Structures are given as structure tokens and as C-alpha cells.
Amino acid sequence: MGMFGGAYNTIAFDANKCDGCGDCMTACATAKTGTVDQSRSRIQIVGSADEGFELALCRQCADPKCVTVCPAAALTKNYASGVIDWNADKCVDCLLCTVGCAYAGIALDAGTGHVAKCDTCDGAPACVPACPHDALTYVTTSRIYNEVGDWEDLFAPGLAGCQGCNTELLMRHTLRRVGPDTVLATPPGCVPGMGSVGFNGTTGTKIPVFHPLLTNTAAMLAGVKRQYKRVGRDVTALAIAGDGGASDVGFQSLSGAAERNEQILFMVVDNEGYMNTGMQRSSCTPYGAWTSTTPIGKGPGNIPSQGKTQDAKNLPLIMVNHRCEYVATASTAYMDDLYDKLDKAIQASKRGFAYLHVYSPCTTGWRFPTDQNMEVARKAVETNFVMLWEYNPTDGLHFTRPVDDPLPVTEYLKAMGRFRHLSPDQVSHIQSKVVENLAFVKQMAHREAI
Amino acid sequence: MSASTLEKPSAPAPARQKVMLVEGNEAAALGVALARPDMVAVYPITPQSSLVEHVAKLIADGKMDADIVDAEGEHSVLSVLQGGALAGARTYTATCGPGLAFMFEPYFRTSGMRLPIVMSIVTRDGITPQSVWGGHQDAMTVREVGWVQVYCETVQEVLDTTIMAFKIAEHHDVMLPVNVCLDGNYLSYGTSRVELPNQKDVDAFMGAKDVNWHVALDPLRPMAVDPLTGGSGGKGPSTFVRYRKGQCKGMQNSLRVIEEIHEEWAQRFGRRFAPLVEEYRLDGADYAIMTLGSMTGAAKDAIDEARDAGRKVGLIKIKTFSPFPVEALLKSLNKIQALGVVDRSVGFRWNCGPMYQETMGVLYRLGRHIPSMSFIGGLAGADITVGHFHRVIEATEKLLSNPAPIEPVWLNEKD
Structure with missing residues (x-):
């Protein structure tokens, strides 16, 4: 338990679903004041500048300004519940807190003459079920911060990734979640390149870790897992592999292990090429991308070389067609989504093959500034260049973060140098492939759901 | 057999x-x-x-x-x-x-x-x-x-x-x-x-x-299995060398x-197999043929017949091929004056059988020259018969008085 306690619950608001009906305010006023006076509700729905609605409600901040500015210590952060408690006995009605809060989450209640704020109704907020459009949800927040911070970091400090690489983040979070009763396979690539297996007698990992060959990760892990199963020990067999080894030369062993439903959690960190060996093309490299083996040049016969000439192989969809226990795509820009999928993948790997495909922008190989990794990852999702979904044989495939109003793919492409040479024709090819891929996965989601 | x-x-x-x-x-x-x-x-x-x-x-x-x-x-x-x-x-x-x-x-x-x-x-x-x-x-x-x-x-x-x-x-x-x-x-x-x-x-x-x-992949005794070694500096090369030397x-x-x-x-x-090198009727032999694997059964029959006919020939069979049993083989080679080696595969680089090639290295350590030659037979399932081994015996016997041929003899070429 960290200093901020367990995971906190709060009320989330989806502005796209809100029509401003005010039912939530009525419910709150009823619960808290015994009246139907919406002005006394702790939750306020107000019109916004762009014709939609905004939420004025206490966010139960982790670093609450209202608490800081209160001169009477009437507001305190409750580290057990996460709620910011207001103590009427201490309050001097100075209203400084209402100025301090950026969310209009605490305001004067004219009916009492004191400030009032949301206390989440002790975990059963009246406003949430009152909303007829599901615009309000009662959700757990800070879960990663609160839970993961207490789990042991199973990598040594100072892994040697490129500046701005998100893979160290991914590795540390994944290992913290999976825990020490794990055998970790990191086939040749960026992950061992960072020193996870180590060099000349040192290692960066606190659990059993090994280099499989680039080709046999899933097969070696299958052997490890089967022997522990045979002797009755619960050991998680985890691979953190690159896209090249998984989709190209290691695909046979991956496919074989998936077909045999080996009890493995196989995570692919997809940076769309052989980045550790110098940014060469893999089958996961997207169309048009510069790599060191699809370079840009005048080309033979006046036909310019303009990057990769084929579209990327969609490895996670291929894994769906193995009917694995669990398949999902994820992105480090959406850590809650990733964690949710990691939890499911760990559970699935106790039954059979679980596959997690994490899109992982490469600052060095994709050529973008080192502080832009999350932004590039986010843009990939917001343009539907990649899609976040999950699959299991019972529930089929469904999107976990559908993007209903995607940005044009150029918003993604222009974020990095590997696409800077693209011709208008190439850009429109990529945009049409985005549309086509989305339609294909949607069809699959529909079909799998039947 | x-x-x-x-x-x-x-x-x-x-x-x-x-x-x-x-x-x-x-x-x-x-x-x-x-x-x-x-x-x-x-x-x-x-x-x-x-x-x-x-x-x-x-x-x-x-x-x-x-x-x-x-x-x-x-x-x-x-x-x-x-x-x-x-x-x-x-x-x-x-x-x-x-x-x-x-x-x-x-x-x-x-x-x-x-x-x-x-x-x-x-x-x-x-x-x-x-x-x-x-x-x-x-x-x-x-x-x-x-x-x-x-x-x-x-x-x-x-x-x-x-x-x-x-x-x-x-x-x-x-x-x-x-x-x-x-x-x-x-x-x-x-x-x-x-x-x-x-x-x-x-x-x-x-x-x-x-x-x-x-070496283990076991959460109860965590270790990094096979981290990178080598490089030109630090202790890398010596780590690699010590591993190889240990092998x-x-x-x-x-x-x-x-x-x-x-x-x-x-x-x-109650069953005793020669672990490295088997000698068959080698005592009193002037020369020997050398075999590997199942061909040895027919070879032994041929040796028996040749001995009955008065030829002073024996047989050396290799059981352990890797590591090559140099010392054990030297003891056997010390007993003879000429050697014919029958391989069931080819050594492309030396134009002879691989076992013959290995044996030449041992012959160098013998400290005296004995003539030898290579026979290649039994490829792709071909049978090496007692008749073939009689040809091997006769050709090897000639080494006692004639120069050794450089080319191998291909036993099943005209079967």
C-alpha cells in the first residue's frame, strides 16, 4: 500500500453521450439535500463553448489544490477512500477552496451557506444510475499508480534503451505485473539489447531470463512451461519478443506453439522492423516506410525507391485465426487498456496460448524527437493506423478503444521522418489501407460476435 | 551381425x-x-x-x-x-x-x-x-x-x-x-x-x-542463461574462451x-560392447580394415573367411566417433602395417571418407608411416556385402607392397 492508498474510484464523464437533460443533478440534489433543486447538486452539467456539455464536479485529485489553499484544514485527502473529505466543524466559510479548484468541483450551497462537494455517496453515487445515456460511469482510477507502485520492479535500474524508447516502460510494467514466478524469454532484439539478459556476466533481470534463438522462442518456452506443469509448479512462461523474430523467421515456432495451445504468454513489441540491428525492414514494416533495407533513392530505370513497397503483415489477426485463448493489441499510450489486457492475457496463459501485440514507436528508427513517443503512439490509434481490440474464443473480437471520428492518417505520418518522402499517391494508398483494415476488423468483430 | x-x-x-x-x-x-x-x-x-x-x-x-x-x-x-x-x-x-x-x-x-x-x-x-x-x-x-x-x-x-x-x-x-x-x-x-x-x-x-x-531456468534459483559474451575488450573474450575450452x-x-x-x-x-574402438581378430594381423556401424557384421564375416584363407587381416571398428578416440585407436594402429578405411559417407573437401580423414590425423601421431586408403560404400541405402569387403581386404593387402592410391575406391559404383 503506497502513501496514496489503494486504487481510487471516481465518476467519469463522456461528453459525447450527454444531452444536458439534468437528471444527474436532480438525483444528486435529492440524495444530498432532500430537494429537487438542481442548483444545489454537487454535480453540475454546464453548456460548453462548442455547443456540447461540460462537467463541474470534484475530481478527488491526488494533489488537491482545495486542500492546499484551505486555511482551516477543513478539507483533507482521505488516503483510504481517495475522497477529499470536507469537515463542517472546521470550515470557516472563506470560499478560498472554490477559487483554488480548477474543475469547479467545490461550490457554495446556497441552501446551507457552506461549501459542498461530491463525496461519491460512499461508493454508490446517486448521479451515475440516474443518467439515461450512460454518460456517467463510476470507475477505478489511479490503479496503475496505486497498485503497480508497490509491486517489485524486476529489472535493474539503468536498462540501456535508446533515449525516448517506451519499451523499458513496457518491460518494467509487464514484469511487475507478471511477478517473480516467471521465466522470461527475450529473443535477439531490442529487449535483450537493453541488457535484460546481460553482457559478460552481468544481467539486468531479477528473474530467470534467457536468449532463445530468434527462431525458437515459443518452442523453448513451451518446453520450460511443460516441465514445470509436469512437476506441479505454477510458473508463468513469458516472451517479450520483437516483431521481426515473431512475424518472420520465428513465425513457424510461434504458430506451432499456438496451434498446440502451449500455456505461454507471448508479447510482441512491434516497432515495425529490425531496429536493434540497425532498422532493417520486417514483414511488420508498413508500406512506404523508410528502413535501412528499404532506403530512399532515385532507383533503377527512373523508378524511384520510395520505401517499403508492401503492406505490413497483420500478425495479431493471424494469431486470432489460431483461435488462441486470448489475443489483443495494445499501446503504451493507453496504459489502462494495456493493463486490462495484460491481466486477461496472464489468466489466459494458464489455460493456453495468450498473445499480446503492443505497438511500440521507435524514436531512433522511425525518426521522431525523443519526447514524442507517446504522442506518436497515440496518433497511431487516433488515426486508426493501428486498432486496439481483443479476442477470445468465447466472446469473439471487439474493439476496446474504438475511434469513431479518426484523424486523417497524415496526422500520424507527418509525426515522423520515416514517412517524409511519401508521394501523394503513397499517402492515399496508406489512407485507403487504413479504411480497408478498419472495415476488415469490423467485419471480423461482427462475425466473431455471432 | x-x-x-x-x-x-x-x-x-x-x-x-x-x-x-x-x-x-x-x-x-x-x-x-x-x-x-x-x-x-x-x-x-x-x-x-x-x-x-x-x-x-x-x-x-x-x-x-x-x-x-x-x-x-x-x-x-x-x-x-x-x-x-x-x-x-x-x-x-x-x-x-x-x-x-x-x-x-x-x-x-x-x-x-x-x-x-x-x-x-x-x-x-x-x-x-x-x-x-x-x-x-x-x-x-x-x-x-x-x-x-x-x-x-x-x-x-x-x-x-x-x-x-x-x-x-x-x-x-x-x-x-x-x-x-x-x-x-x-x-x-x-x-x-x-x-x-x-x-x-x-x-x-x-x-x-x-x-x-x-544451468537452469528456475524462479527458485534465478539466473540469466547465456548472456552475451565476447567483444574485443573486458572479460568478454576470456569468458567465451573458457566456455569453449570447457566444452x-x-x-x-x-x-x-x-x-x-x-x-x-x-x-x-552381462553384455559387453567395445566403448570406443573394437578390435576383431587384430592380433597377429599384418593389416586391417576399419568400419563403422552396421556394416561391421558383414565385414567380420569377410575377415573370418579371409583368415581361413590365410590372409593376415584384422578389423578395427569405431563405436565412439565424436570425440574421436585418438589414444584408443593409436593402440590398435600400432599393431598393423597397412589400413583400409570404409566410410558410409563422403568428405567433399578431401575426396575421401570422413572417418578416413579423421584417421589420417591419428596416423600422423603414430610416429611411423603406414600406408592407408579410403573406401566409400553403402551410400543411399546400398548394401556393403561380404563380397565388397573381400575387395576391400584385397586392396588393403596390396598396400603392404604397392604405393597407396590417392583416390578413394567407390564400392557400389558398378553394382
Whole structure:
């Protein structure tokens, strides 16, 4: 338990679903004041500048300004519940807190003459079920911060990734979640390149870790897992592999292990090429991308070389067609989504093959500034260049973060140098492939759901 | 093919052994079952297929308690076993020819990680020309990769050696993978009488399993397995050198261990096989022919006939090919004045048989010159008959008075 306690619950608001009906305010006023006076509700729905609605409600901040500015210590952060408690006995009605809060989450209640704020109704907020459009949800927040911070970091400090690489983040979070009763396979690539297996007698990992060959990760892990199963020990067999080894030369062993439903959690960190060996093309490299083996040049016969000439192989969809226990795509820009999928993948790997495909922008190989990794990852999702979904044989495939109003793919492409040479024709090819891929996965989601 | 029972055992007779009529592949499977591996990974390939079918049936019938992995290819077969061994499993597989070639990447690595995996090679000639028939080209091609490789002469020797191989591999002074080579066609499908050791006696012979004491993937004793070594600076190169030197030492240690374990086998089970080099009617011989594997049976018959006809010829058979038994072979070569070496595969670089090539190195250490020549026969399943061996004997005898030919003799060229 960290200093901020367990995971906190709060009320989330989806502005796209809100029509401003005010039912939530009525419910709150009823619960808290015994009246139907919406002005006394702790939750306020107000019109916004762009014709939609905004939420004025206490966010139960982790670093609450209202608490800081209160001169009477009437507001305190409750580290057990996460709620910011207001103590009427201490309050001097100075209203400084209402100025301090950026969310209009605490305001004067004219009916009492004191400030009032949301206390989440002790975990059963009246406003949430009152909303007829599901615009309000009662959700757990800070879960990663609160839970993961207490789990042991199973990598040594100072892994040697490129500046701005998100893979160290991914590795540390994944290992913290999976825990020490794990055998970790990191086939040749960026992950061992960072020193996870180590060099000349040192290692960066606190659990059993090994280099499989680039080709046999899933097969070696299958052997490890089967022997522990045979002797009755619960050991998680985890691979953190690159896209090249998984989709190209290691695909046979991956496919074989998936077909045999080996009890493995196989995570692919997809940076769309052989980045550790110098940014060469893999089958996961997207169309048009510069790599060191699809370079840009005048080309033979006046036909310019303009990057990769084929579209990327969609490895996670291929894994769906193995009917694995669990398949999902994820992105480090959406850590809650990733964690949710990691939890499911760990559970699935106790039954059979679980596959997690994490899109992982490469600052060095994709050529973008080192502080832009999350932004590039986010843009990939917001343009539907990649899609976040999950699959299991019972529930089929469904999107976990559908993007209903995607940005044009150029918003993604222009974020990095590997696409800077693209011709208008190439850009429109990529945009049409985005549309086509989305339609294909949607069809699959529909079909799998039947 | 005669069982090489050279002398009577000195130990008390073992428990009664069941007598069976089996092909070599089934004998290997029965040996595997008696050695009680935890994990078997299989992928079928001619002429190995009936071996893994027998293993699968033994497991399906509950006569063998092992996890069987039907992998999607030989590359994964060996990789699964590497993972299993690193988690403490006793492991086994079998392959040959193109399967061995496909397996090469993890094959090379198995000896480097010092994993005591046992693998039968049901030897098959190399393609191309396309062929599914026996020959030693597959095993010979990988003779320089740090696996112990022993070749069997009879079906009984296949059974017994398969069991011994696990003990050799897991010996703490060895800790290396072992290939038990049995000739495709001739031993794989050759049906013979065998005596099946009693399980209790084999258990006592094998002792406790201790597979991954030196390297493990185990959360109870976490370690990084096979981190990067080498580079031009720091302690990297010396780390690599010490690993390699250790592998070579393990190979040399195996020569002693193979002898000890064959001796223990003879004591416990009453069957004595020459562990490294077998001499047959070599005493009093002026010259000798040298053989490997199942061809030796016909060769011994030819030697008997030649001796009866007054020729002073003997036979040297290699059982342990890797590591090459230099000292043991020197003792045998010291007894003769000329040598003809019969290979069941070719050495492309030297235009001779691979065993002949290896033997030339030993001849250099002999300190005196004896003439020798190379014979190549039995390729792609061809039979090396007693008649062929008479040609070998006659040609070798001529070395005593005539210059040795540089070119090899191709035995089945005009069959």
C-alpha cells in the first residue's frame, strides 16, 4: 500500500453521450439535500463553448489544490477512500477552496451557506444510475499508480534503451505485473539489447531470463512451461519478443506453439522492423516506410525507391485465426487498456496460448524527437493506423478503444521522418489501407460476435 | 551381425531379461522408455518415423510416463527439449537427414549450453540427389558441433546404448548432448532378437536424475542463461574462451566416462560392447580394415573367411566417433602395417571418407608411416556385402607392397 492508498474510484464523464437533460443533478440534489433543486447538486452539467456539455464536479485529485489553499484544514485527502473529505466543524466559510479548484468541483450551497462537494455517496453515487445515456460511469482510477507502485520492479535500474524508447516502460510494467514466478524469454532484439539478459556476466533481470534463438522462442518456452506443469509448479512462461523474430523467421515456432495451445504468454513489441540491428525492414514494416533495407533513392530505370513497397503483415489477426485463448493489441499510450489486457492475457496463459501485440514507436528508427513517443503512439490509434481490440474464443473480437471520428492518417505520418518522402499517391494508398483494415476488423468483430 | 560379447561378465547375473524380436527403431524406443525421460519431442522423418511412433504408442499405452510434444518441425523439437532440460527434464528425440539439417541452429547451441539431451540419428544420406535411404552423411556433417556421437552395430547395441547415452550425457564430467547413431534401413528396420533389461535394474543403473544443476531456468534459483559474451575488450573474450575450452574438456572427459559406463553396463547386464574402438581378430594381423556401424557384421564375416584363407587381416571398428578416440585407436594402429578405411559417407573437401580423414590425423601421431586408403560404400541405402569387403581386404593387402592410391575406391559404383 503506497502513501496514496489503494486504487481510487471516481465518476467519469463522456461528453459525447450527454444531452444536458439534468437528471444527474436532480438525483444528486435529492440524495444530498432532500430537494429537487438542481442548483444545489454537487454535480453540475454546464453548456460548453462548442455547443456540447461540460462537467463541474470534484475530481478527488491526488494533489488537491482545495486542500492546499484551505486555511482551516477543513478539507483533507482521505488516503483510504481517495475522497477529499470536507469537515463542517472546521470550515470557516472563506470560499478560498472554490477559487483554488480548477474543475469547479467545490461550490457554495446556497441552501446551507457552506461549501459542498461530491463525496461519491460512499461508493454508490446517486448521479451515475440516474443518467439515461450512460454518460456517467463510476470507475477505478489511479490503479496503475496505486497498485503497480508497490509491486517489485524486476529489472535493474539503468536498462540501456535508446533515449525516448517506451519499451523499458513496457518491460518494467509487464514484469511487475507478471511477478517473480516467471521465466522470461527475450529473443535477439531490442529487449535483450537493453541488457535484460546481460553482457559478460552481468544481467539486468531479477528473474530467470534467457536468449532463445530468434527462431525458437515459443518452442523453448513451451518446453520450460511443460516441465514445470509436469512437476506441479505454477510458473508463468513469458516472451517479450520483437516483431521481426515473431512475424518472420520465428513465425513457424510461434504458430506451432499456438496451434498446440502451449500455456505461454507471448508479447510482441512491434516497432515495425529490425531496429536493434540497425532498422532493417520486417514483414511488420508498413508500406512506404523508410528502413535501412528499404532506403530512399532515385532507383533503377527512373523508378524511384520510395520505401517499403508492401503492406505490413497483420500478425495479431493471424494469431486470432489460431483461435488462441486470448489475443489483443495494445499501446503504451493507453496504459489502462494495456493493463486490462495484460491481466486477461496472464489468466489466459494458464489455460493456453495468450498473445499480446503492443505497438511500440521507435524514436531512433522511425525518426521522431525523443519526447514524442507517446504522442506518436497515440496518433497511431487516433488515426486508426493501428486498432486496439481483443479476442477470445468465447466472446469473439471487439474493439476496446474504438475511434469513431479518426484523424486523417497524415496526422500520424507527418509525426515522423520515416514517412517524409511519401508521394501523394503513397499517402492515399496508406489512407485507403487504413479504411480497408478498419472495415476488415469490423467485419471480423461482427462475425466473431455471432 | 553378431553381438560383440567379448568376455563373460564378472558380476552376478542380472534379473531375467525378456527376450523380444524387434526392429532397431523399436529397440531404441524401448531403450528410451527404460531410461524414463520426462519429455520427448517428435517430428517424423524417414527412416526415423517408426521410432517415434513406437515412443508415442508406449506413452499412449501407459508404458512410459513422459510428456510428448508433437512439434511442428525438427527445429522446434530440439528447442522444446532445450527449454525442458533447462527446467530440469530428462529429454529425448530422434531425427535424421533433412530433419537434422533443419535442426542445425538449435543443434549447435545444445552442446554450448551443456544440455544432456539424447537424440538418436537414424542415419540417412544427404540430399540432394534425392534419397530417403540410409547412409552416414547426416551425422558426419555435424560431427564438429560438440555432440558426443556413438554408432551402433546391432539392434541389441542400439537398445543398450540408448539407455547408456542418458547416463553418459548427464555425467557431471561430461554434461553434453549425445547422438546414438543407428543405420537407417539396416538397423532401423532390421529385426533381431534382443534381451530387454529389467526396469528395476535400469533404474538402479541410471541413479538419480540431475539434469540442470549447472544451468537452469528456475524462479527458485534465478539466473540469466547465456548472456552475451565476447567483444574485443573486458572479460568478454576470456569468458567465451573458457566456455569453449570447457566444452572441449567435457568431450575429452566423455572418452573415460563412456568406457566406465560401458563397463558398468557389462557388469550389470552381462553384455559387453567395445566403448570406443573394437578390435576383431587384430592380433597377429599384418593389416586391417576399419568400419563403422552396421556394416561391421558383414565385414567380420569377410575377415573370418579371409583368415581361413590365410590372409593376415584384422578389423578395427569405431563405436565412439565424436570425440574421436585418438589414444584408443593409436593402440590398435600400432599393431598393423597397412589400413583400409570404409566410410558410409563422403568428405567433399578431401575426396575421401570422413572417418578416413579423421584417421589420417591419428596416423600422423603414430610416429611411423603406414600406408592407408579410403573406401566409400553403402551410400543411399546400398548394401556393403561380404563380397565388397573381400575387395576391400584385397586392396588393403596390396598396400603392404604397392604405393597407396590417392583416390578413394567407390564400392557400389558398378553394382
